Amino acid sequence: MINLKYTIEGGNFTNAGFASSQVKKTLKQLNVSTKLIKNVVVALYEAEVNIVAHANKGEIDVSISPEEVKMILTDQGKGIKDIDQAMTVGYSTASQKVRAMGFGAGMGLPNIKKNVDLLTIESNVGIGTTLTMIKKLI
Amino acid sequence: MELNQVIDILNAKVVAGNASNFSVEKGFCSDLMSDVLTVDTDKMLLITGMSNLQTIRTSEMADIHCIALVRNKKATIEMKGLAMELGITLIETSFSMYRAVGELYASGLQPVY
Numbered sequence: 001m002i003n004l005k006y007t008i009e010g011g012n013f014t015n016a017g018f019a020s021s022q023v024k025k026t027l028k029q030l031n032v033s034t035k036l037i038k039n040v041v042v043a044l045y046e047a048e049v050n051i052v053a054h055a056n057k058g059e060i061d062v063s064i065s066p067e068e069v070k071m072i073l074t075d076q077g078k079g080i081k082d083i084d085q086a087m088t089v090g091y092s093t094a095s096q097k098v099r100a101m102g103f104g105a106g107m108g109l110p111n112i113k114k115n116v117d118l119l120t121i122e123s124n125v126g127i128g129t130t131l132t133m134i135k136k137l138i
Numbered sequence: 139m140e141l142n143q144v145i146d147i148l149n150a151k152v153v154a155g156n157a158s159n160f161s162v163e164k165g166f167c168s169d170l171m172s173d174v175l176t177v178d179t180d181k182m183l184l185i186t187g188m189s190n191l192q193t194i195r196t197s198e199m200a201d202i203h204c205i206a207l208v209r210n211k212k213a214t215i216e217m218k219g220l221a222m223e224l225g226i227t228l229i230e231t232s233f234s235m236y237r238a239v240g241e242l243y244a245s246g247l248q249p250v251y
Contacts, residue, residue: 014216016191017192017198021195021198024198034201041199042199045175046172046175101188102169102172102190102192102196103170103171103172105170105172105173107170107172107173107176108172111172111175114176
């Protein structure tokens with residue numbers, strides 16, 4: 001089992017994607033198939049950008065076993081008021097700054113769901129959000 | 139389509155990476171990075187006017203190895219550095235996205251869908 005841990009700074013678009021990039025490198029070294037790596041890193045990158053776009057700070061914990069990749073992203077921030085609404089394609093509360101970076105079109109969470117086998121979202125308004133994602137490797 | 143042909147068609151210049159012995163089979167254009175992340179196609183040319191570090195990161199995650207920046211957008215030094223590190227070829231053209239896409243389509247570059 002490999003465990004990777006990253007701290008994410010809210011609002012810092014310069015470093016956004018660094019954690020996902022490191023996870024991609026690790027999965028490549030482990031000879032995971034290109035298709036599965038893409039599923040994992042697209043979901044992780046969308047979720048990482050969500051922390052940068054919406055939260056004050058966050059943490060990413062990734063556990064890689066031969067069977068699956070489990071990713072837990074916990075942030076401290078404004079939280080999600082209505083998770084069902086947030087899962088709707090096209091719904092977004094992103095700021096103009098986030099939209100100017102090419103995100104905030106209301107596609108992130110639906111795209112995450114499409115790329116992983118399990119997605120759970122727990123959120124408390126004013127406190128933060130935890131995303132748990134699992135991608136099976138076999 | 140050979141990347142050198144893409145460069146000729148777009149009157150583009152390579153600002154990072156290598157253009158020789160490199161081909162693309164399909165093209166996709168968007169300024170929305172989440173849109174780009176929904177596409178599951180190999181050997182794809184990304185045509186975009188979104189010029190920032192996340193354009194390169196998005197391409198890394200989506201396994202895109204060539205980006206054409208349109209509307210005379212210029213890649214920053216940081217973008218060029220990251221593209222080189224990741225083996226992504228970055229080209230710049232002064233064409234509008236409409237013209238760039240139209241010329242490439244007319245020359246036979248296939249759409250993703």
